[in-house]
Amino acid sequence: MEPPIHSMNDLFAQLGLPSDQAAIDHFIEAQRPLAHSVALHEAAFWTPAQAAFLRDEILENADWAEVVDELNARLHAR
Numbered sequence: 001m002e003p004p005i006h007s008m009n010d011l012f013a014q015l016g017l018p019s020d021q022a023a024i025d026h027f028i029e030a031q032r033p034l035a036h037s038v039a040l041h042e043a044a045f046w047t048p049a050q051a052a053f054l055r056d057e058i059l060e061n062a063d064w065a066e067v068v069d070e071l072n073a074r075l076h077a078r
Helices: 009-015 021-031 046-057 063-074
Strands: none
Touching: 009 021, 009 046, 021 046, 021 063
């Protein structure tokens, strides 16, 4: 199995968010759990550009899809 192309740190940087591990952990703790009925890109805390990026990466199964899926799982976890 190949390692993911992008890391969670890379994703947060791409989204224009602080991308050090402590900031990522804090963001996830502060925003979770997302209701299971809320798609990741529909969460109220994203800007329109961030939401579009997250949606498009999943729909297109693009390079970022694996790490976006990981973020989705972490934000929906209780």
